[in-house]
Amino acid sequence: MLFYFFKYILNNFPGAGLFDYLSFRSGMAFVTALLFSLLVGKKIIGRLRQMQIGETVRDLGLQGQKRKEGTPTMGGIIIILATLIPVLLFNDLSNIYVQLLLITLLWMGLIGFTDDYIKVIKKNKEGLAGKFKILGQVILGIVIGIVMVTNNNISIRTKNFDEQVTVHKKTGENFNQPEKSLKTTIPMVKNNEFDYASVIKIISPSLTKYAWLFFIFVVIFIITAVSNAANLTDGIDGLAAGTSAIIILALALLAWISGNIMISDYLNIMYIPGIGEVSVFISAFAGALIGFLWFNAFPAQVFMGDTGSLTIGAIIAVVALFIRKELLLPVLAGIFVIENLSVLMQRYWFKYTRWQFGEGRRIFKMAPIHHHFQKLNWHENKIVVRFWIIGIILAAISIISLKVR
Secondary structure, eight states: OHHHHHHHTTTTSTTGGGGGOHHHHHHHHHHHHHHHHHHHHHHHHHHHHHTTOBOOOOOOSOTTSGGGTTOBOOTHHHHHHHHHHHHHHHSOTTOHHHHHHHHHHHHHHHHHHHHHHHHHTSOOTTOSOHHHHHHHHHHHHHHHHHHHHHOTTOOBBOBOOSSTTTSOOOTTTTBOOOBOOOEEEOTTOSSOEEETHHHHHHHOGGGGGGHHHHHHHHHHHHHHHHHHHHHHHTTSTTHHHHHHHHHHHHHHHHHHHHTOHHHHHHHTOOBOTTGGGHHHHHHHHHHHHHHHHHHHSSSOSOOOHHHHHHHHHHHHHHHHHHTTOGGGHHHHTHHHHHHHHHHHHHHHHHHHHHHHHSSOOOSSSSSSHHHHHHHTTOOHHHHHHHHHHHHHHHHHHHHHTTTOO
16 A cells, blocks of 8 residues: 555655665565564464463373463464565555465465364364365466466566577566466476476377466366475474575565566566565564464474465465476475475385285384474474575575576
8 A cells, every 4th residue: 555655655755765665665574574463473372372272282102292281272373474564565556466465475374364263263173174175276286287377477587588699688678478378397408498388288289278277287286285385394493484484585586576677678588577576575474483483493382273274385385386496496495395205105014014914114203294203202392403504505495596507
């Protein structure tokens, strides 16, 4: 809203032109979200405590686990509100990418809140049935996929490599005209555009016109997988919030680069008109996460619950799809991948060995893998900080990959 106000008085108010700069609005969104979560978060936690909205903890034999009994949950509300306010203030709300991210924030927040409400208020430990969570993620994926395929404001401009080696062109002239496309980026590969339509073309060239259906399936899979992986990572104090903040900050930089025609030209990557506005949204989200981490660090005063974790994963997935870097997620969100794989490996190895030997065997002492390290008597802080360090390394590799081809 401030964005439109300062646009209106641009010619009459000194300094109003600052709101034309994404870097300024991103910084303001970050600071506003951070301060809001710090100042209002404590009141929200107090209110949750008064309403006796506390975590029920199963005794899994983990050191210090029962001490967390009764800690307020549903803290994801802090993250959502702290993101929403600066976005409404500093974002261009006419931007289609911002609109879709707001839908993602509120929709997944609602699904997570419903799950937490059933668990905590209704005292049903099972929470929202898994099929309804998946259904909610699928609906979101269908909406995001259809809009990306059909909306004329979502386009890309790929590099024209034919003459750039021999002919010097002005900035922007090295790019082809805007096109609606199912192309994405393959990390660390020269001439790295990959068209999802080519997968369908392998099956039959006549089916290429239906490639958008395959793309929507990919969108659904990525949103569901990353959202659930973030949910699995939320197991010990500060782990999900900290690792997610690292991923989000890296995505903010990638979004800003993809929306800047000069830097996209220099790095030989596709330019995505209008995507720079996403960096303002992501900066607000990062500020909200870091502010939440103030209360969620060991010993946690509040847990994010599914209200936060499902929302975080969905936002990460949708932003990666928008900036055409979803194939980079296995590296950038490597912590999520490791957590998810540890659960799958544990489950299916147990089933296989029970079928093969009559007795189930385990790879890890406990899954997800952060609980394995707890079983090895590692302190929570040590596990969390080491996972953060790994996350920073993976984020650095992801950013460097823009130039490594």
